[in-house]
Amino acid sequence: MALSYKARRRWSLIILLIGLPLYIVVAVNVVDLFDRPSIWIEFLVYVGLGIVWILPFKFVFLGVGQADPDAQPEDDDRRAGQ
Secondary structure, eight states: OOOHHHHHHHHHHHHHEEEHHHHHHHHHHHTTOOOOHHHHHHHHHHHHHHHHHHHHHHHHTTTTTTTTSSOOOOOOHHHHTT
């Protein structure tokens, strides 16, 4: 079942506003469970976790920043007459 453009926009907003902050808190707490590694290893762990979180949601974000493909095209003649 494919999501509509509007549904993908709504889900992407929910994921970014609620899911991403929760993921950040979980990632920091997981890294805190271990002894603090060197700054470079810690940096690589956070970069890796930053890439991994988006993989399951990749299909939601595809094309969200573009115009709605299902929208009616605006009539240029109607706008020119105004």
